[in-house]
Structure formats: C-alpha cells, structure tokens
Amino acid sequence: MRVLGIDPGSVTTGYGLVELRGDTLHAVTFGAITTQAGLPFAQRLLRIHQELRTLLTRARPDCAAVEAVFFARNVQSALRLGQARGVALLALAEEKVEIHEYSALEVKQAVTSYGHAAKGQVQEMVRLLLGLAEAPSPVDAADALAVAICHHHAARLKARLRER
Amino acid sequence: MRVLGIDPGSVTTGYGLVELRGDTLHAVTFGAITTQAGLPFAQRLLRIHQELRTLLTRARPDCAAVEAVFFARNVQSALRLGQARGVALLALAEEKVEIHEYSALEVKQAVTSYGHAAKGQVQEMVRLLLGLAEAPSPVDAADALAVAICHHHAARLKARLRER
Numbered sequence: 001m002r003v004l005g006i007d008p009g010s011v012t013t014g015y016g017l018v019e020l021r022g023d024t025l026h027a028v029t030f031g032a033i034t035t036q037a038g039l040p041f042a043q044r045l046l047r048i049h050q051e052l053r054t055l056l057t058r059a060r061p062d063c064a065a066v067e068a069v070f071f072a073r074n075v076q077s078a079l080r081l082g083q084a085r086g087v088a089l090l091a092l093a094e095e096k097v098e099i100h101e102y103s104a105l106e107v108k109q110a111v112t113s114y115g116h117a118a119k120g121q122v123q124e125m126v127r128l129l130l131g132l133a134e135a136p137s138p139v140d141a142a143d144a145l146a147v148a149i150c151h152h153h154a155a156r157l158k159a160r161l162r163e164r
Numbered sequence: 165m166r167v168l169g170i171d172p173g174s175v176t177t178g179y180g181l182v183e184l185r186g187d188t189l190h191a192v193t194f195g196a197i198t199t200q201a202g203l204p205f206a207q208r209l210l211r212i213h214q215e216l217r218t219l220l221t222r223a224r225p226d227c228a229a230v231e232a233v234f235f236a237r238n239v240q241s242a243l244r245l246g247q248a249r250g251v252a253l254l255a256l257a258e259e260k261v262e263i264h265e266y267s268a269l270e271v272k273q274a275v276t277s278y279g280h281a282a283k284g285q286v287q288e289m290v291r292l293l294l295g296l297a298e299a300p301s302p303v304d305a306a307d308a309l310a311v312a313i314c315h316h317h318a319a320r321l322k323a324r325l326r327e328r
Contacts, residue, residue, distance in 0.1 A: 042257040049254055069243055078239040082246015083253065090213055090251050093206040 001155065002028065004061035004097070005148030006052075007140045008085040011035060013048050014140025017059045018130065018148035025152055027130040029059065030141040041080075045087045052091040064092050065151035067143070068101040102150045107143075110150035122146055165319065166192065168225035168261070169312030170216075171304045172252040174244040175199060177212050178304025181223045182294065182312035189316055191294040193223065194305040205244075209251045216255040228256050229315035231307070232265040266314045271307075274314035286310055 007014035016030035035044035072078035123135040123142040171178035180194035199208035236242035287299040287306040
C-alpha cells in the first residue's frame with residue numbers, strides 16, 4: 001500500500017509517499033512545494049494545485065492522509081491555510097484518491113510513543129521509522145511523511161482487529 | 165465591462181455577472197452553487213470548482229470581484245470558508261481572470277449610502293441598482309452581485325481620476 005501524506009500550507013506544502021513492503025515502511029519520495037512570497041495568492045494556489053496534480057499522476061498513491069486542523073494562530077492564518085488545504089483536497093478529489101484525516105495528536109502518537117513531541121523529535125522518529133540516512137527535510141516534508149506513517153499504522157490496526 | 169462577483173462558501177457559493185451597458189449596470193446572470201450537506205468535504209470542493217469552471221467558460225467575465233475576508237466566527241469556520249475560497253480563486257486563476265478584492269465595508273458602501281447596512285437592505289439596493297423586478301435571491305447571489313457592483317464603481321472612479 002502506498003500512502004501519500006500531505007501537509008498543506010500557503011507558503012510550503014509538504015508531501016511524502018510511504019510504501020509498505022513486506023513488514024517495513026519505505027519513503028518512496030518526499031519534498032515540498034514552495035511558492036514565491038511575492039506571487040499573488042491565486043497564483044500560489046495555482047502552483048500548489050498544479051504541482052500536486054503532477055505528483056499524483058507520478059506517485060499513484062492508493063490513498064492520501066492529511067492532518068485535520070483544529071487550531072490556528074488567528075482567523076487570517078486559518079483562512080490562508082484553508083485556501084491552500086482546499087486546493088490540495090481538490091487535487092485529491094479530482095484524481096479520485098481517498099482522503100483520511102488524522103489529528104496532530106494522532107500523528108505524533110503514531111511516530112513517537114507519546115503525543116507531545118517536539119518538531120525535531122518527529123523528524124528524527126520519521127527518519128528511524130523509514131530507515132533514512134538523514135532526517136527528512138524540510139520539516140513540512142517530515143510532517144507529511146509522519147501523517148502517511150500514521151495512516152499505515154491505523155490501517156494495520158484495523159486489519160488486525162478484523163482478523164480477531 | 166463584465167464583472168463576475170463571487171461570494172464563496174462551503175455550503176453555498178453565490179455568483180453574479182454584472183455588465184455595464186452605456187451608463188447602466190445589468191445583471192446578466194446570478195445564482196448560487198449549493199453543495200449537499202452529507203457530501204464529504206473534498207467532494208463539495210470538487211463541485212464548487214467544477215461549477216465555477218463551467219460558469220467562467222459560459223460567462224466570459226473581463227474580471228472578477230471577491231470579498232476579502234477579515235473576520236470569521238472562529239478558526240473552524242475560517243478554515244471551511246478558506247477551503248471553498250481557495251478552489252474559487254483557483255478556478256479564476258486557471259481561467260486567467262483578474263481578481264479584485266474588496267472589504268465588506270467597501271461593498272456595503274458601494275450599494276448603500278453608508279457602510280453598516282442590514283442584509284435585507286443590500287438585497288433591496290442591489291435590486292434597485294440593477295433594475296430587477298424582484299430582490300435577487302438567495303442572499304449569497306445578492307452578495308455576489310453587490311461585490312461586482314462595487315468593482316464597477318471602483319473602476320469608474322479610477323477612470324474619472326485618470327481623466328483629470
């Protein structure tokens with residue numbers, strides 16, 4: 001199973017494709033889509049959407065995992081994040097990719113043993129869980145890989161419960 | 165000049181195409197894109213985006229006007245609104261339609277003589293300004309027509325200032 005994790009943002013949108021091979025998880029590809037600061041907002045959305053469509057065509061994930069958002073600094077940042085998240089969800093819906101949402105706490109619990117982990121710790125745990133030589137960078141890519149790992153764990157748990 | 169006003173929302177997205185013919189403004193078309201309450205959010209975004217793309221192809225506006233958002237009830241509603249707004253801005257960018265943003269106050273000032281107008285008053289003023297037999301409905305369509313009227317006024321003001 002190939003899971004594409006996405007961490008949307010108006011400046012940087014992280015992505016990470018995690019595949020289960022036998023018993024181990026592998027990072028097939030990861031990175032971030034960045035948009036120029038000077039660009040009009042609609043042009044930034046256009047770029048995020050286009051890059052994600054291209055990525056989905058190349059990566060062919062079985063499903064996608066995105067962090068559910070419950071908090072934001074303020075209404076303006078929630079609105080900007082919402083706009084970027086909207087075009088990301090749209091790209092997934094257009095490519096008929098099933099979307100699974102997990103809270104930030106669920107994602108952190110999946111990659112660290114407890115929920116309240118520092119950002120750096122998530123990157124390091126993602127590195128260990130995926131057997132990478134270096135911690136994935138930028139941090140948005142690591143966050144995207146983390147939410148993909150979270151879905152793999154949730155899917156495994158569900159499969160085990162079905163077997164009982 | 166044909167201006168398409170858009171009032172994005174996750175449940176209802178209002179639109180209204182206002183054309184300047186000689187000295188008077190005419191409502192060419194208006195209405196609202198509604199999404200089913202039970203539909204997954206990404207499917208709603210897909211519908212809003214598809215309907216707007218179809219509308220843009222048919223309506224061929226010279227530019228678009230959208231209300232800038234500064235306030236929201238809370239982070240969750242800002243996020244939902246942002247997601248709908250994101251796919252609306254994307255559709256405009258894809259169709260290479262220039263986007264103009266106006267504050268709620270600017271829109272209300274353009275259609276009523278003062279800024280703090282009740283919702284019903286905006287609908288009635290839009291009806292009078294566009295010479296419609298009935299107040300445009302739903303209210304989201306009236307709001308979309310209002311932001312289009314606002315851009316017509318702003319463009320006329322700019323043109324007059326240039327003439328001086």
